Amino acid sequence: MNDKIRIGIVGYGNLGKGARLAIVQNPDMELIAIFTRRNVDSIHVEDKQVKVLNIHMAEEYVDLIDVMLLCGGSAVDLPIQGPYFASMYNTVDSYDNHGNISEYFRDMDKASKLKGKTSTICIGWDPGLFSMNRILFESILPKGESYTFWGPGLSQGHSDAIRRVVGVKDGVQYTIPIKDALEAIRRGKTPQLTTGEKHIRKCYVVEEEGADKDKILKEIKSMPNYFLDYDTEVIFISEKELKENHSQMLHGGFVIRCGSTGREYDNNHLMEFSLKLDNNPEFTSSILLAYARATYKLNKEGHVGAKTVFDIPLKYLSNRTSVDLCKSLL
Amino acid sequence: MNDKIRIGIVGYGNLGKGARLAIVQNPDMELIAIFTRRNVDSIHVEDKQVKVLNIHMAEEYVDLIDVMLLCGGSAVDLPIQGPYFASMYNTVDSYDNHGNISEYFRDMDKASKLKGKTSTICIGWDPGLFSMNRILFESILPKGESYTFWGPGLSQGHSDAIRRVVGVKDGVQYTIPIKDALEAIRRGKTPQLTTGEKHIRKCYVVEEEGADKDKILKEIKSMPNYFLDYDTEVIFISEKELKENHSQMLHGGFVIRCGSTGREYDNNHLMEFSLKLDNNPEFTSSILLAYARATYKLNKEGHVGAKTVFDIPLKYLSNRTSVDLCKSLL
Numbered sequence: 001m002n003d004k005i006r007i008g009i010v011g012y013g014n015l016g017k018g019a020r021l022a023i024v025q026n027p028d029m030e031l032i033a034i035f036t037r038r039n040v041d042s043i044h045v046e047d048k049q050v051k052v053l054n055i056h057m058a059e060e061y062v063d064l065i066d067v068m069l070l071c072g073g074s075a076v077d078l079p080i081q082g083p084y085f086a087s088m089y090n091t092v093d094s095y096d097n098h099g100n101i102s103e104y105f106r107d108m109d110k111a112s113k114l115k116g117k118t119s120t121i122c123i124g125w126d127p128g129l130f131s132m133n134r135i136l137f138e139s140i141l142p143k144g145e146s147y148t149f150w151g152p153g154l155s156q157g158h159s160d161a162i163r164r165v166v167g168v169k170d171g172v173q174y175t176i177p178i179k180d181a182l183e184a185i186r187r188g189k190t191p192q193l194t195t196g197e198k199h200i201r202k203c204y205v206v207e208e209e210g211a212d213k214d215k216i217l218k219e220i221k222s223m224p225n226y227f228l229d230y231d232t233e234v235i236f237i238s239e240k241e242l243k244e245n246h247s248q249m250l251h252g253g254f255v256i257r258c259g260s261t262g263r264e265y266d267n268n269h270l271m272e273f274s275l276k277l278d279n280n281p282e283f284t285s286s287i288l289l290a291y292a293r294a295t296y297k298l299n300k301e302g303h304v305g306a307k308t309v310f311d312i313p314l315k316y317l318s319n320r321t322s323v324d325l326c327k328s329l330l
Numbered sequence: 331m332n333d334k335i336r337i338g339i340v341g342y343g344n345l346g347k348g349a350r351l352a353i354v355q356n357p358d359m360e361l362i363a364i365f366t367r368r369n370v371d372s373i374h375v376e377d378k379q380v381k382v383l384n385i386h387m388a389e390e391y392v393d394l395i396d397v398m399l400l401c402g403g404s405a406v407d408l409p410i411q412g413p414y415f416a417s418m419y420n421t422v423d424s425y426d427n428h429g430n431i432s433e434y435f436r437d438m439d440k441a442s443k444l445k446g447k448t449s450t451i452c453i454g455w456d457p458g459l460f461s462m463n464r465i466l467f468e469s470i471l472p473k474g475e476s477y478t479f480w481g482p483g484l485s486q487g488h489s490d491a492i493r494r495v496v497g498v499k500d501g502v503q504y505t506i507p508i509k510d511a512l513e514a515i516r517r518g519k520t521p522q523l524t525t526g527e528k529h530i531r532k533c534y535v536v537e538e539e540g541a542d543k544d545k546i547l548k549e550i551k552s553m554p555n556y557f558l559d560y561d562t563e564v565i566f567i568s569e570k571e572l573k574e575n576h577s578q579m580l581h582g583g584f585v586i587r588c589g590s591t592g593r594e595y596d597n598n599h600l601m602e603f604s605l606k607l608d609n610n611p612e613f614t615s616s617i618l619l620a621y622a623r624a625t626y627k628l629n630k631e632g633h634v635g636a637k638t639v640f641d642i643p644l645k646y647l648s649n650r651t652s653v654d655l656c657k658s659l660l
Binding site: 018021022025026046098101102105122127129131132133134135136138139140141142143252261262263267268269270271272273274275276277278279282283286287289290293308309310311312313314315317318319322323325326327329330 | 348351352355356376428431432435452457459461462463464465466468469470471472473582591592593597598599600601602603604605606607608609612613616617619620623638639640641642643644645647648649652653655656657659660
């Protein structure tokens with residue numbers, strides 16, 4: 001008898017690839033199929049046993065897959081794929097378009113409830129693990145300030161922005177927390193800081209042959225939202241160097257709260273959560289898998305509709321029994 | 331109309347005092363009364379408005395208090411007070427006797443279900459916040475090792491043990507994480523370490539006049555469970571020095587997981603949660619308060635019986651609305 005949680009993956013980019021590897025780490029799960037919009041033959045999966053199917057085949061698998069991991073992007077894929085799959089499957093996704101979360105929640109909630117499914121949205125480390133610490137920290141120490149720092153790490157969105165600049169052949173951007181700001185907070189200061197006062201942006205750029213470096217530099221540094229309000233450093237390097245030294249997907253970050261208690265609020269407390277990741281998509285997909293387990297269990301217990309990290313008790317993430325949890329981890 | 335959460339405190343030691351101060355920080359709560367086993371007149375509360383009552387009066391307040399914070403100790407108080415109060419009130423406690431948690435859970439579950447109450451047990455930072463991170467970290471990175479470090483901080487239990495040694499007038503003990511062990515783990519090593527390989531114990535001792543210091547030193551260092559398996563340092567100081575420099579209740583600690591993902595498990599990830607606390611009981615009671623809010627809301631929604639941090643969704647801890655949570659913290 002096979003009582004593993006049967007997983008499907010929709011979209012086979014970095015996140016989908018990470019998810020495939022993460023399933024191997026979880027003995028209570030198995031991968032049933034990968035669904036793609038691309039030509040099926042163009043997808044090369046190391047493990048030849050893995051079924052790769054066109055996304056239109058998804059409707060055929062409703063009885064064979066327990067949870068579908070939606071590994072597409074938030075800008076274009078998820079607003080459409082999300083509600084579509086949520087109406088057929090339990091789903092987990094990493095929707096991260098902060099401004100539209102309420103709307104996305106509503107759409108997913110409606111779609112999943114229609115067929116008694118459970119859809120867990122906005123899973124990853126931010127939104128996700130960082131959000132959990134923000135709510136936890138603030139609820140425990142109402143008098144205080146919370147800070148979120150991203151990096152040091154490679155930002156996909158900012159790297160894309162660099163690559164759109166005329167004369168740029170390739171490039172990456174690192175977001176780096178400003179050490180002095182981090183240390184001041186750890187010493188118990190509670191300054192008011194903008195994102196630009198907490199982070200610097202370091203760009204490694206490969207220019208097209210004969211391109212005007214000064215112009216590229218100026219254009220990057222003056223880009224609104226992305227670089228204008230930051231201390232931005234631009235370093236020109238060769239294509240070879242970029243490939244050799246900047247192809248890893250390192251990332252990480254910190255959530256810190258500095259709060260106080262006592263008669264005169266003279267006792268200070270520091271709560272800190274941090275991540276240091278060798279590979280951002282592999283780590284993020286590992287979070288998706290833990291929440292796939294939760295989603296499966298929640299649905300079995302009749303908890304349908306859209307859920308976020310705020311709604312799901314931690315016991316659902318674990319493969320251990322309640323008794324074992326109490327004994328080993330509490 | 332008053333729709334604040336009405337809180338009662340049972341036991342007015344360090345934790346109970348911290349709880350009284352923490353209630354002031356939470357505008358959605360109010361303190362109704364403190365219940366004590368001691369002579370009521372011996373309890374001095376700064377705020378003269380606060381009602382101090384004998385613990386036998388508790389039965390009279392079932393309609394006036396929403397959540398009772400049980401601020402007694404785990405060894406003697408809670409095994410008796412816990413089930414007694416859980417059969418009348420929603421409760422939150424900081425039970426931390428690891429070996430007996432399953433039994434305590436059963437007793438509290440039974441007592442609270444009898445009258446449709448909710449009892450949240452084992453709340454604090456360990457068990458509590460640290461437990462939450464242990465389950466979260468392990469569920470996300472199944473391949474890896476988790477480490478818990480306590481301190482630097484004053485350990486109440488170990489200080490008590492010192493004070494029981496013949497010839498010791500007074501004393502305190504600090505638990506201090508071994509930096510090299512901490513740093514090795516942060517660099518991605520996954521050593522197997524005993525508690526004694528992770529911590530040193532530093533004791534500040536005031537001897538009775540004419541006591542044999544060598545004998546005290548030997549007796550402390552050879553005390554099984556408490557000091558024998560540790561690198562233990564004993565420093566003799568004056569009573570004045572002890573009072574001046576060692577009366578703060580500092581504490582803290584770390585939960586760290588070093589895990590790996592990828593085809594060859596060659597991508598390493600570090601997850602870390604840490605606390606640095608000026609005042610341990612004030613911080614712990616602040617956690618109790620957040621879980622008092624959760625307990626109140628859970629009970630209102632019909633979730634009765636015993637609960638731990640593994641059972642309670644984070645949204646219940648917060649005073650914010652669901653919409654606000656999504657917008658501000660997710």
